Amino acid sequence: MWRSWMPKILVLYYSRTGNTKKMAEAVAEGAKTVQGVQVEVSYYVSVEELSGYDAVLVGVPTYHHDLTVDIKRLFEEAAEKGVSLKGKIGAAFGSYGWSGEASRLVLEIMRNRFEMDIADASLLAKYAPDQAALDKCRDLGRRVAERLMHGV
C-alpha cells in the first residue's frame, strides 16, 4: 500500500557506562524490522524537534534514585514551552543497579503531564542487559512500530 505519511520513532537515551545505550540500540533494531517507519536513535533532541515524532521511547538509567538531568530538563522545557505530546506513543526503559525508578518516573511524566499514550510498563535491565533483556527491548521497539503502522 502506498502511503505518504511515514511514522517517526525517536529512541532517546542517556547512558553513562553504556548499558542503557545497548538497550536503546536493541529497541531501535526491533522498530526497524517493521517496514515503513522511520527510526532515529539519539542522546539529544531539542524540544522543538520532539513534537515531530509519533512515538518517543526514552532510555534512562537510574542514578541516585532519580532521572538523569538531561531528560528531566527536556521535559521541563517542553512543559514550559507548551509543546504538546498528547496522544503520541511513549515508552521508557533503562538499566539499573538496585532500585530502578528512573524509567518509571519517565512514564509518569509522559502519562500525567503530557497525556501520552503509554505503550507498556517500563522495561528494566539490571546492569548490562543480557540476551533476554535485549530481546525484550527488540520486542518493545517492534510492537511500538507495528502499532504506529497498523494500529495494533
Ligand SMILES: Cc1cc2nc3c(=O)[nH]c(=O)nc-3n(C[C@H](O)[C@H](O)[C@H](O)COP(=O)(O)O)c2cc1C
Ligand atoms: C553513582 C551511582 C549511583 C547509582 N544510583 C543508583 C540508584 O539510585 N538506583 C539504582 O537502581 N541504580 C543505581 N546505580 C546503578 C546504575 O543504574 C547502573 O550502573 C546502570 O547500569 C547504569 O546504566 P548506564 O550504563 O546506562 O549508565 C548507580 C550507579 C552509580 C555509579
